[in-house]
Amino acid sequence: MAGKEDILTRARIDEALDGLPDWRYRLGGLVTAYKAPTAAAALELIAAVGRLAEEQNHHPDLDWRYNRVFIRFTSHDAGGEVTERDTRAAAAVSAAASAAGAAAEPGLYRTVELAIDTAEAAAISEVWRVALGYKRVEGGNDLVDPFGRGPNVWFQETPTPNSSRIHVDVHWSKAESGPVLEKTAATGASMNRDHAPDWVVVTDVQGNRLCLCTEEGYDPEA
Structure with missing residues (x-):
């Protein structure tokens, strides 16, 4: 063990x-x-x-x-x-x-997570846990499917939640992320690369957001 x-x-x-x-x-x-x-x-x-x-x-x-x-x-x-x-x-x-x-x-192999902007994760995480039949990540409010089939749900705590509070994080390996970024940019979406290559914030023409993420910046000891 x-x-x-x-x-x-x-x-x-x-x-x-x-x-x-x-x-x-x-x-x-x-x-x-x-x-x-x-x-x-x-x-x-x-x-x-x-x-x-x-x-x-x-x-x-x-x-x-x-x-x-x-x-x-x-x-x-x-x-x-x-x-x-x-x-x-x-x-x-x-x-x-x-x-x-x-x-x-x-x-x-790509991984999808659901991210929710909130000023207080503890106030809402239980609703999502019960409705989805998920379990909490040890020591926090983030949620995972106990059978590993559905997307993780994590709460992005911020004092100024975005008006588009729910967004999707799509995780690609850095080695394969280049073509995905190019093709996404070609759709006309706005691409905020301030945090690249860790993640790029993509916003469609109606203001909906998603993040294209890689393994860069993910620290297992954090």
Whole structure:
């Protein structure tokens, strides 16, 4: 069992990822997607991942979409952060995917969060938790789906909430974010890059906001 003392720093995660080209770092986890030759081959890869998970007693979040398999490793017993158990598991899955003839497509793995501007998160978080059937993140008001299927909800506390209080954060890996930013800018949306490459605030012509985010600036020790 891992503990918070086993959480890898960003420097150690980045060092590990140098040897894990199939994988990207995302919000306290290692993520990737694999494209198998057929749907049947994707199922065989899922079975192989399941066997590895049992052998290592470390189980990923996994989603199957026809011939693609989306995988995320995180250490829940370390507060939902990356430990060496995750890097070992990712390496084993990469080997299994190669043996199955599956190609890594980590750029397909994107993560969506719902952000709510508020002057007092504690006053409203319970409404959202109950309505969504979510649970609280330890030590805070932010919310997560206990089954990892729906988007996280986090409360951006500010004394001056934006008039458009709810926005979506879309997380892409920095390595794949460039084309997304270019295509979004080409739609005519306004692009505030003051905090790039951590995030870019996008506002559509009606004033609705979303943020295109990367792993830059995310510190697991913060």
